[in-house]
Amino acid sequence: xxxxxxxxxxxxxxxxxxxxxxxxxxxxxxxxxxxxxxxxxxxxxxxxxxxxxxxxxxxxxxxxxxxxxxxxxxxxxxxxxxxxxxxxxxxxxxxxxxxxxxxxxxxxxxxxxxxxxxxxxxxxxxxxxxxxxxxxxxxxxxxxxxxxxxxxxxxxxxxxxxxxxxxxxxxxxxxxxxxxxxxxxxxxxxxxxxxxxxxxxxxxxxxxxxxxxxxxxxxxxxxxxxxxxxxxxxxxxxxxxxxxxxxxxxxxxxxxxxxxxxxxxxxxxxxxxxxxxxxxxxxxxxxxxxxxxxxxxxxxxxxxxxxxxxxxxxxxxxxxxxxxxxxxxxxxxxxxxxxxxxxxxxxxxxxxxxxxxxxxxxxxxxxxxxxxxxxxxxxxxxxxxxxxx
Amino acid sequence: xxxxxxxxxxxxxxxxxxxxxxxxxxxxxxxxxxxxxxxxxxxxxxxxxxxxxxxxxxxxxxxxxxxxxxxxxxxxxxxxxxxxxxxxxxxxxxxxxxxxxxxxxxxxxxxxxxxxxxxxxxxxxxxxxxxxxxxxxxxxxxxxxxxxxxxxxxxxxxxxxxxxxxxxxxxxxxxxxxxxxxxxxxxxxxxxxxxxxxxxxxxxxxxxxxxxxxxxxxxxxxxxxxxxxxxxxxxxxxxxxxxxxxxxxxxxxxxxxxxxxxxxxxxxxxxxxxxxxxxxxxxxxxxxxxxxxxxxxxxxxxxxxxxxxxxxxxxxxxxxxxxxxxxxxxxxxxxxxxxxxxxxxxxxxxxxxxxxxxxxxxxxxxxxxxxxxxxxxxxxxxxxxxxxx
Numbered sequence: 161x162x163x164x165x166x167x168x169x170x171x172x173x174x175x176x177x178x179x180x181x182x183x184x185x186x187x188x189x190x191x192x193x194x195x196x197x198x199x200x201x202x203x204x205x206x207x208x209x210x211x212x213x214x215x216x217x218x219x220x221x222x223x224x225x226x227x228x229x230x231x232x233x234x235x236x237x238x239x240x241x242x243x244x245x246x247x248x249x250x251x252x253x254x255x256x257x258x259x260x261x262x263x264x265x266x267x268x269x270x271x272x273x274x275x276x277x278x279x280x281x282x283x284x285x286x287x288x289x290x291x292x293x294x295x296x297x298x299x300x301x302x303x304x305x306x307x308x309x310x311x312x313x314x315x316x317x318x319x320x321x322x323x324x325x326x327x328x329x330x331x332x333x334x335x336x337x338x339x340x341x342x343x344x345x346x347x348x349x350x351x352x353x354x355x356x357x358x359x360x361x362x363x364x365x366x367x368x369x370x371x372x373x374x375x376x377x378x379x380x381x382x383x384x385x386x387x388x389x390x391x392x393x394x395x396x397x398x399x400x401x402x403x404x405x406x407x408x409x410x411x412x413x414x415x416x417x418x419x420x421x422x423x424x425x426x427x428x429x430x431x432x433x434x435x436x437x438x439x440x441x442x443x444x445x446x447x448x449x450x451x452x453x454x455x456x457x458x459x460x461x462x463x464x465x466x467x468x469x470x471x472x473x474x475x476x477x478x479x480x481x482x483x484x485x486x487x488x489x490x491x492x493x494x495x496x497x498x499x500x501x502x503x504x505x506x507x508x509x510x511x512x513x514x515x516x517x518x519x520x521x522x523x524x525x526x527x528x529x530x531x532x533x534x535x536x537x538x539x540x541x542x543x544x545x546x547x548x549x
Numbered sequence: 550x551x552x553x554x555x556x557x558x559x560x561x562x563x564x565x566x567x568x569x570x571x572x573x574x575x576x577x578x579x580x581x582x583x584x585x586x587x588x589x590x591x592x593x594x595x596x597x598x599x600x601x602x603x604x605x606x607x608x609x610x611x612x613x614x615x616x617x618x619x620x621x622x623x624x625x626x627x628x629x630x631x632x633x634x635x636x637x638x639x640x641x642x643x644x645x646x647x648x649x650x651x652x653x654x655x656x657x658x659x660x661x662x663x664x665x666x667x668x669x670x671x672x673x674x675x676x677x678x679x680x681x682x683x684x685x686x687x688x689x690x691x692x693x694x695x696x697x698x699x700x701x702x703x704x705x706x707x708x709x710x711x712x713x714x715x716x717x718x719x720x721x722x723x724x725x726x727x728x729x730x731x732x733x734x735x736x737x738x739x740x741x742x743x744x745x746x747x748x749x750x751x752x753x754x755x756x757x758x759x760x761x762x763x764x765x766x767x768x769x770x771x772x773x774x775x776x777x778x779x780x781x782x783x784x785x786x787x788x789x790x791x792x793x794x795x796x797x798x799x800x801x802x803x804x805x806x807x808x809x810x811x812x813x814x815x816x817x818x819x820x821x822x823x824x825x826x827x828x829x830x831x832x833x834x835x836x837x838x839x840x841x842x843x844x845x846x847x848x849x850x851x852x853x854x855x856x857x858x859x860x861x862x863x864x865x866x867x868x869x870x871x872x873x874x875x876x877x878x879x880x881x882x883x884x885x886x887x888x889x890x891x892x893x894x895x896x897x898x899x900x901x902x903x904x905x906x907x908x909x910x911x912x913x914x915x916x917x918x919x920x921x922x923x924x925x926x927x928x929x930x931x932x933x934x935x936x937x938x
Contacts, residue, residue: 161791163564168557174808175552369788372772372796379764386760399758402550406807407761415804418795419563 161369161419168413170306171332174406176398178336179296182211182253183218185332189292190250192221194243196264197255198228202298205342211255211296223247228256230440232263234278234314240267241277244291252293254330258302261295265310265328268293281312281321290327296334299343300405301351301442303358303412305333320431335409337401345392349499350442351408352388356381357445358411361427363467364533366460367420377416378470383407385471388499425531426452429541432518439508446496447510450503451548453489456534461485505548515545550758550808557802559695560721563795565787567725568685571600571642572607574721578681579639581610583632585653586644587617591687594731600644600685612636617645619829621652623667623703629656630666633680641682643719647691650684654699654717657682670701670710679716685723688732689794690740690831692747692801694722709820724798726790734781738888739831740797741777745770746834747800750816752856753922755849756809766805767859772796774860777888814920815841818930821907828897835885836899839892840937842878845923850874894937904934 173185186193195212202208203226215222225240243249244267254264268290270277279285297305304310308329311322343351363377384407390400410416429452430444457464465481468474468488477484493503502508519542522530526538536544562574575582584601591597592615604611614629632638633656643653657679659666668674686694693699697718700711732740752766773796779789799805818841819833846853854870857863857877866873882892891897908931911919915927925933 161564161788161795163567165560165562167560171554171556172807173554175550178552369791371775372769372792375768375772376765376799379768380761383761383764399550402758402808403761406550410765418561419791 162367162421164418166414166418167326168306168329168415170330170413172306172335172409173332174335175402176336176338178334179207179210179339180214182294182296182334183214183216183220185334186215186220186251186253186294187218189294189331191219192247192249193223193251193253194240194249194264194267195222195224195253195255196228196240196260196267197224197226198260199256201342202226202255207296207298207339208255211253215253222253223249228260228263230259231313231320231434232259232266232311234266234312237263237266237270237277237312240264241270244271250291252291253296254293255296255298257297257299258304261297261302261304261330262310262312264293264295265290265304266312266323267291268328269323269325278314280323281314287323287325287327290325292331293328294332294334295330296339297405298339299347299351300340300408301354303355303408305330305335306409306413308414320435333409335405337398337405340391340401340405341396343395345395345500346440348388348392348395349501350440352384352404352499353442353446353496353501355384355408355411357426357442357449359384359416360449361424362417362420362422364423364456364460364463365420366533370420373416373418373420374466378467380407380411380416381471384411385495392499421532423531423533425533425536428522428530429518429544432522433508433510435521436514436518437508437510439510443501443508446501446503447505447508447548448544450489450493451544453492454547455540455544457482457485457489459534464488505545512546512549515542515549519545551756551810553807555803555807556715557695557718557804559719559802561695561724561798562721563724564791565725565727567723568596568599568728569603571683571685571723572603572605572609574723575604575609575640575642575683576607578683578720580608581636581638582612582640582642583629583638583653583656584611584613584642584644585617585629585649585656586613586615587649588645590731591615591644596685596687596728597644600642604642611642612638617649617652619648620702620709620823621648621655621700623655623701626652626655626659626666626701629653630659633660639680641680642685643682644685644687646686646688647693650686650691650693650719651699651701653682653684654679654693655701655712656680657717658712658714667703669712670703676712676714676716679714681720682717683721683723684719685728686794687728688736688740689729689797690743692744692797694719694724695798695802697803709824722798724794726787726794729780729790729794730785732784734784734889735829735832737777737781737784738890739829741773741793741888742831742835742885742890744773744797744800746815746831746838748773748805749838750813751806751809751811753812753845753852754809755922759809762805762807762809763855767856769796769800769805770860773800774884781888810921812920812922814922814925817911817919818907818933821911822897822899824910825903825907826897826899828899832890832897835890835892836894836897836937837933839878839882840933843936844929844933846871846874846878848923853877894934901935901938904931908934
């Protein structure tokens with residue numbers, strides 16, 4: 161196990177009707193806030209009305225900024241920063257999924273910074289302060305509701321970059337599983353895949369002696385594998401949504417990477433695909449992960465065997481460990497199929513014409529490697545993409 | 550799943566040599582602190598010297614208060630409160646196990662309170678503020694290093710009472726597994742049992758639809774069952790101690806009771822035993838738990854079967870679920886024996902002469918019930934104690 165520091169101060173407020181207390185929780189931080197959201201669903205469903213009613217009851221004034229899109233844009237972040245400054249706002253309440261929360265986090269850092277917030281994403285500056293923020297989660301997937309991360313896209317040049325900072329841990333996150341009832345099935349499937357991917361990126365590590373967190377990761381994977389089909393079969397199944405939602409937060413709140421170094425190559429590769437093609441993150445991950453696994457299997461066969469046996473209930477064939485591991489990958493692919501997702505590039509309308517280009521971009525022209533479990537150069541990424549054809 | 554709120558802001562600083570940064574972490578809160586500890590081990594081992602060197606390097610002045618004993622005493626808490634006030638101390642650094650940390654928490658609440666700190670333990674007052682505190686853990690067992698709880702004994706009348714408050718979450722806890730190398734084997738065994746007990750108190754619940762946290766609890770139990778024999782066999786096994794120590798914190802940091810109502814009857818019953826006899830908490834729990842389980846088994850046989858199969862690897866006999874569950878209890882008893890602990894009252898030098906008295910005290914003369922999984926009255930507790938004879 162590696163030495164580590166772990167802290168997560170986000171207060172989780174979980175359960176039925178909890179969004180109706182948003183005002184009370186917000187008022188502890190500021191009486192003048194930015195109310196940030198994305199989709200029309202938030203408005204049409206009546207969710208925003210319930211939240212503004214709660215804010216008004218608590219005497220909290222709010223300035224609205226909607227319009228966050230998937231892969232949240234820097235231009236909207238700039239708009240939010242300007243609103244915070246012009247109106248002297250002291251808190252940001254994000255209502256949405258990962259994109260809205262990530263946008264809010266970037267605004268929070270930018271609003272109290274004299275320079276350009278994009279400099280944080282370019283590693284030209286390190287955030288020293290941020291406005292406090294809170295979230296009301298509508299899509300269990302990205303885990304941003306209790307994480308240190310934000311990923312923003314700069315439209316000028318299509319750069320997608322991340323910042324990690326303890327300063328942007330939300331002060332609170334309100335999780336009501338009922339809000340997930342109306343998610344489209346495709347989005348639910350992509351959310352389940354994203355959560356599973358967060359767990360697998362952490363699971364496949366070269367750090368030795370990480371048995372305890374291995375077990376926690378396996379427990380969380382098994383939960384998502386159990387609950388995703390249930391909420392797809394019955395979108396009003398509160399109890400299964402509750403298990404799904406809570407595990408999505410735990411999957412990415414930094415607890416499950418304590419003492420170990422995760423991989424994250426599959427996320428990097430997927431970002432190249434969705435940078436060129438219009439692909440939902442989770443759908444892209446369902447394609448990349450099986451290919452990445454087939455390529456990296458022999459790096460640490462024991463780890464893949466443990467994963468296959470414990471997570472996918474494959475019977476261990478001690479005389480054929482590789483077959484045992486491959487059976488795990490097959491079951492993962494079958495799971496993605498059962499969610500309605502494909503596991504090959506053609507399933508997400510990506511042909512083989514630009515694979516070299518993606519491999520090159522992903523490694524900055526073969527000047528850097530990607531991932532930690534196996535260090536992947538341009539050629540390796542090209543081969544992984546070929547395995548996904 | 551029940552609605553819940555969960556927050557845990559304690560920063561965990563984990564790994565080799567981390568106690569040497571105690572000064573730097575402390576200086577963020579105050580330059581004048583109370584240094585609180587218990588056993589002579591802390592002094593003799595050189596640990597205290599390393600810590601005071603680090604404090605001095607960071608420009609932190611300290612007032613020492615040693616002498617914390619197991620079942621920490623109110624009189625020492627009063628002493629600590631007086632020191633904090635007389636010297637205008639702004640932080641408490643606790644170096645020790647659960648007793649020292651609990652004592653520090655009580656001092657932290659009392660130092661900023663005009664009335665008598667014991668009133669918090671009698672529910673006559675609710676803490677509104679506390680000095681910040683940090684810990685350097687020497688014994689993985691009680692979980693107090695990242696919990697909201699403190700248990701203090703008032704020597705006048707031998708009252709043992711608890712307070713829970715978010716205000717006494719440590720600001721940081723330094724966990725270096727190397728510090729556990731020199732623990733006596735008996736204390737290691739009792740620590741493992743205490744951790745397992747914290748997990749089982751949470752596991753045995755009547756709350757439905759708690760599958761995710763069930764799995765996390767099972768994962769943590771399996772880890773302790775795997776690691777305890779290893780550190781007993783080789784007390785210098787850093788890697789196994791690391792898994793042991795980290796899981797001991799997670800077992801009791803409130804994450805694993807999210808959305809469910811725990812039981813805690815076994816803890817209450819054990820407190821009555823150790824209130825009369827000189828019994829170490831963990832050794833008492835190894836006696837009470839098997840008896841409690843035999844008594845409560847039929848409350849929810851499925852839950853016991855799940856526990857036996859998943860935690861103790863019992864093969865499920867679908868035609869004989871009760872036999873499956875009982876096999877789990879048998880394996881737990883065998884585990885305690887393998888740690889060198891007994892599972893009957895006679896093994897901890899308790900005879901059957903005062904069982905009725907303990908059952909009566911535990912229920913305040915049969916005016917209240919104990920536990921949540923099964924509500925136990927005086928007669929029930931007496932029967933459980935009989936099962937432990």
